[in-house]
Amino acid sequence: MPLAATGALLTRAAEARSAVAAFNVISLEHVEAVITGAEAAGSPVVLQVSENAVGFRHGRLLPLARAATAAAEHARVDVALHLDHVRSDDLLRQAPAAGFSSVMYDVSRLPYAENLAATAVAVDWAHAQGLWIEAELGEVGGKDGRPAPDPHAPGARTDPAEAREFVAGTGVDALAVAIGSAHAMTTRTAALDHDLLSRLSAAVPVPLVLHGSSGVPDEGLVAAVAGGIAKVNVGTALNIAMTGSVRRFLADRPEAVDPRTYLDAGREAMAREVTRIIGVLAGAGRTTRA
16 A cells, blocks of 8 residues: 555544554664564554664665655555654755655754754745654653763753743644653663653643653553653664574574575564554553543
């Protein structure tokens, strides 16, 4: 089927007080695993390509984007394509022609006023191209090797009053909020500030997004969806699943040289993790609606 629109999936999820799972992909194996796992769960899904992943592919967006699009066309569930953590205006402008329906424009490291001004310009351009756009306020941390911020540091957590002002001033379609998670966590020990999330949900009229979800325990994800998160970003959890599976495969079979054998094992492990995470979020949605 043709690519779905990220905005349509999130709008539907927000109205149902549920959440869409969005998985960051690096390779074709990631893409296939996410789609396979989503099909097993019978759920729509968002494939995310980050600016870092584009850098890994020698700065070329189209090879992975076209592979993802081709795979999505054969999927039995709705699949949307999202360009994640974009800081380059040049990369932003490549998104529409590459098949992306949404972009996360990330200048959150700038001071508040500069973040607002730059994001507003990006939103105006993106909306003129039919793109749905997400931004970040606060600092999730852990991206590009940066440590997670001190949760008590000024500006580390998203302020509800600033968030309301930011959304009104920029026109963004969704907002990634800093409530205690961090990117690239390999342990599931992040403690989310659910009181803050509740205040953000009441203050902000657009869907809220949780980045760094790989480090959040299942019960934290359930509570986050109940508290208003409509898009849950996952990346590191897939890499942990793939790398662990490949390591075990090669340890058990030191004679193996065909990459298809261990990449298949890694792909299957990622697909199982995708199905598991979607199941957690689906359970959260049922709990919320009960």
